[in-house]
Amino acid sequence: MNSSRLKSLHLVLAAATLAFAALGVQAQELKIGYVSLDKVLRDAVPAKAAQTKLEAEFSKREKDLNEFGTRLKAAGDKLEKDQPTLAESEKTRRQRDLIDQDREFQRKRREFQEDLNQRKNEELASVVERANKVIKQIYETDKYDLILQDVVFASPRIDITDKVIKALNAQQGGK
Structure with a gap:
């Protein structure tokens, strides 16, 4: 050469x-953070408040539904006990009534579950939206290059979940 x-x-x-x-x-110099959204939705005060709100909103319907189920079971048990002494027409009538009541119970239970799921999604979406605002504030204030959610593995060194929960809880106290 x-x-x-x-x-x-x-x-x-x-x-x-x-x-x-x-x-x-x-x-x-790359600054990376990680947030466990599951932990935020489980431990943050706004998430717990949403859960309490849902329980209060749906507790009466749930109680009524449980009472309906108990009455239906008691009617089924009574029919089973009385069956040997009932006339065929009475037995058929009571069986039809039980089937109708069971359909009604299943319908009410399904509606209850759908309503509960819809409200739960609404409340959780609100908490997630607030959490994302807090995460963005932390991102900008602490000058992160990247903040991740839903990862397979993350070092506790980059886990800022508790910081997000603390900020969310501080907001809840101020509202």
């Missing part, structure tokens, strides 16, 4: 070394 080619090769290697060193410095 002649000396000009050798100098060019040294310059390319030196430039590559500097580029990799610069990338290494940038990688070290």
